[in-house]
Amino acid sequence: MKTALPTPPAHCTFEPEDWLRLAKCWHPVARACDIGAAPVKATLLDEQLVIYRVKGQVVVARDVCPHRGVPLTLGFHDEEGIVCPYHGLRFGEDGRCNRIPSSPDQPVPAKLNLLTFAVEERFGLIWTCLAFDAENPQPLPTMPHWDDEGFQQINCPAFEVNGFAGRQVEGFLDVAHFAWIHTDTFADANNQFVPDYSPQETEFGFIADYWSSVGNYPASSDYRAPEGFQWLRHFEMHLPFTATLTIHFPGEARLVIMNAASPVSSRVTRMFAPIARNFDLHIPIEEVHAFNLRVFEEDRLMVETQRPERLPLDLTLEAHIPADRSSIAYRRGLKKMGFGEFFLV
Amino acid sequence: MNDVLKVVVDGLWRQGDKNLAVRLVSANGEPLPGWQPGAHIDVHLPCGLIRQYSLTGESTTESYLICVAQESASRGGSRYIHQTLRPGQTLTISAPRNLFALRDDGPVLLLAAGIGITPLYAMLLQREATGTPFTLHYFVKRREEAAFARELSHSLKHGVCLIHCSSEGKSPRQTLAATIPAPGDGERIYTCGPAGFMAAVRDVAAAKGWPEAQIHSEAFAPAAPVAASQQEETFTITLASSGEKWPVPANKSIAQVLQDNGVAVPLSCEMGICGACLTPVLDGVVDHRDTVQSAAEKTAATQHIALCCSRSHSRVLVIDL
Numbered sequence: 262m263k264t265a266l267p268t269p270p271a272h273c274t275f276e277p278e279d280w281l282r283l284a285k286c287w288h289p290v291a292r293a294c295d296i297g298a299a300p301v302k303a304t305l306l307d308e309q310l311v312i313y314r315v316k317g318q319v320v321v322a323r324d325v326c327p328h329r330g331v332p333l334t335l336g337f338h339d340e341e342g343i344v345c346p347y348h349g350l351r352f353g354e355d356g357r358c359n360r361i362p363s364s365p366d367q368p369v370p371a372k373l374n375l376l377t378f379a380v381e382e383r384f385g386l387i388w389t390c391l392a393f394d395a396e397n398p399q400p401l402p403t404m405p406h407w408d409d410e411g412f413q414q415i416n417c418p419a420f421e422v423n424g425f426a427g428r429q430v431e432g433f434l435d436v437a438h439f440a441w442i443h444t445d446t447f448a449d450a451n452n453q454f455v456p457d458y459s460p461q462e463t464e465f466g467f468i469a470d471y472w473s474s475v476g477n478y479p480a481s482s483d484y485r486a487p488e489g490f491q492w493l494r495h496f497e498m499h500l501p502f503t504a505t506l507t508i509h510f511p512g513e514a515r516l517v518i519m520n521a522a523s524p525v526s527s528r529v530t531r532m533f534a535p536i537a538r539n540f541d542l543h544i545p546i547e548e549v550h551a552f553n554l555r556v557f558e559e560d561r562l563m564v565e566t567q568r569p570e571r572l573p574l575d576l577t578l579e580a581h582i583p584a585d586r587s588s589i590a591y592r593r594g595l596k597k598m599g600f601g602e603f604f605l606v
Numbered sequence: 607m608n609d610v611l612k613v614v615v616d617g618l619w620r621q622g623d624k625n626l627a628v629r630l631v632s633a634n635g636e637p638l639p640g641w642q643p644g645a646h647i648d649v650h651l652p653c654g655l656i657r658q659y660s661l662t663g664e665s666t667t668e669s670y671l672i673c674v675a676q677e678s679a680s681r682g683g684s685r686y687i688h689q690t691l692r693p694g695q696t697l698t699i700s701a702p703r704n705l706f707a708l709r710d711d712g713p714v715l716l717l718a719a720g721i722g723i724t725p726l727y728a729m730l731l732q733r734e735a736t737g738t739p740f741t742l743h744y745f746v747k748r749r750e751e752a753a754f755a756r757e758l759s760h761s762l763k764h765g766v767c768l769i770h771c772s773s774e775g776k777s778p779r780q781t782l783a784a785t786i787p788a789p790g791d792g793e794r795i796y797t798c799g800p801a802g803f804m805a806a807v808r809d810v811a812a813a814k815g816w817p818e819a820q821i822h823s824e825a826f827a828p829a830a831p832v833a834a835s836q837q838e839e840t841f842t843i844t845l846a847s848s849g850e851k852w853p854v855p856a857n858k859s860i861a862q863v864l865q866d867n868g869v870a871v872p873l874s875c876e877m878g879i880c881g882a883c884l885t886p887v888l889d890g891v892v893d894h895r896d897t898v899q900s901a902a903e904k905t906a907a908t909q910h911i912a913l914c915c916s917r918s919h920s921r922v923l924v925i926d927l
């Protein structure tokens with residue numbers, strides 16, 4: 262497969278070194294169920310992408326026709342690939358040009374192939390890596406229980422936030438804001454205390470086990486946990502932008518939410534949220550989508566108005582409280598990966 | 607002074623069906639440092655991990671006893687001890703530290719869950735030896751899994767021990783409310799076990815009117831603000847750039863001393879949790895008091911010190927400022 266040269270796109274909103282570090286990681290760009298033969302547009306790290314499926318294979322490529330630069334997402338598709346609307350060049354498996362209508366009998370030069378990127382399909386998402394290094398491949402994030410028997414797999418529609426992925430992910434890890442922001446969905450305004458917890462470093466980031474009496478049944482539900490029940494929230498952070506949260510409900514009931522933040526640019530984030538659960542299987546998935554959307558929506562105003570928009574990795578630039586141990590571990594992890602002090606422009 | 611001790615694994619044996627007791631003796635035949643129930647040691651495992659374990663059994667200087675549960679979600683420490691550790695093997699450990707000492711001789715209620723029995727078993731033995739009354743409630747999932755079950759079933763002269771099994775319908779959730787009475791005069795609770803268990807103990811006890819200050823739980827890595835209470839020693843902090851040096855007295859942090867002398871120190875949380883003040887150390891042995899660095903970082907060849915809370919084991923500490 263032909264891979265793109267890892268150079269930041271024009272008008273990139275990241276520092277070039279940070280961009281390159283991010284380009285080496287896997288990021289989700291679409292739900293697998295949204296990708297068929299027709300070209301779909303996505304933006305990752307300021308790079309415009311076209312995604313399509315041909316003969317069962319998913320192709321992610323720069324959304325630029327190599328002929329005269331028209332975006333392929335303006336085109337259409339047939340059995341053999343996607344067709345550029347300007348002069349009809351068609352691109353099939355591995356982004357290879359397989360038809361030049363104006364000179365059908367000529368061999369197709371390699372220069373006419375699309376610039377494609379590495380692709381993986383997992384957790385119902387299409388993941389791509391803009392600067393895949395076969396010598397030193399980065400691992401994809403993992404998700405507890407996704408493939409376990411008895412677990413239902415749900416994928417919420419993508420959800421866009423006008424904020425930086427790092428700020429959004431840090432919010433997902435932040436347990437002190439439940440009682441302030443999420444009281445209409447699951448949290449309790451009278452339960453603000455954050456019991457001590459300590460994140461542990463792992464090779465992919467860190468994990469944190471957080472025990473508290475903050476329940477997780479929707480505020481609308483009739484269910485209540487038994488008196489004195491302690492909820493375990495097990496976080497797994499996969500640097501840079503994917504975290505999973507496994508919530509231990511009473512008994513063996515588990516709810517796993519992946520927060521996969523895709524950095525569209527330094528100021529826009531597309532959120533993907535695969536969910537796995539082994540209870541309430543009769544509840545329509547639309548309700549699960551709606552509930553999760555409401556929870557993410559509650560965070561929106563905070564994430565979109567935080568200043569600076571970027572995530573300060575220099576820990577003296579913001580104040581920290583004991584509830585922030587995960588946020589601190591997150592910033593330390595990013596710093597260790599080599600990201601710039603300010604991460605962003 | 608560097609608090610590292612060389613010990614030999616003298617024996618390993620089963621304690622209940624999923625725990626392993628490990629007896630450690632000094633490698634050079636000298637007695638080991640004395641300790642009080644509640645103390646723990648850092649065990650440096652050959653696989654590169656450092657784990658904290660409570661000392662248990664009788665408080666002697668002849669040998670140390672720890673007891674390690676087989677953790678299905680082990681991140682390596684428990685697995686190493688269960689699968690690889692063998693009698694005769696040499697290990698490095700720290701001297702005992704105690705963050706969970708019995709405060710006084712008053713009445714105590716000991717509440718253990720799972721492997722949390724280890725420090726409390728030591729407390730129980732000491733209470734038995736000194737003839738001070740106590741009550742121990744020990745929660746396990748299944749009876750077979752209880753550590754020190756045989757020892758605990760021997761008749762106790764000065765206290766009571768009750769084992770509760772979830773498999774027999776006596777889970778902490780169902781039983782704690784009934785086992786924790788209203789606080790007796792001067793009575794203290796000592797509890798150790800999974801975080802959720804200890805949190806439940808605190809909740810139930812609080813509901814019964816126990817003051818927070820009379821409930822003590824094991825915490826291996828507490829946030830350690832400068833605790834001037836113990837007999838802290840003065841040491842000297844030296845700046846590598848200018849060679850300037852100042853004494854750091856017991857009641858001041860390094861950061862305070864530096865600031866008093868006009869040296870800018872990057873600070874944020876001032877309680878050892880954020881890492882803003884981490885500064886490379888060029889010479890000396892750090893007494894790490896922060897909770898932001900991992901055990902691996904605290905034992906790495908290149909050391910960083912949290913200036914807001916850590917101190918020094920050596921008389922002089924040279925930092926890269």
Ligand code: FES
Nearest residue numbers: 326328329345348
């Ligand atoms: S610009 Fe696409 S075929 Fe010409």
Ligand code: FES
Nearest residue numbers: 874876878881914
């Ligand atoms: S200021 Fe936060 S660790 Fe020292």
Ligand SMILES: [Fe+2]
Nearest residue numbers: 432433442560
């Ligand atoms: Fe939130």
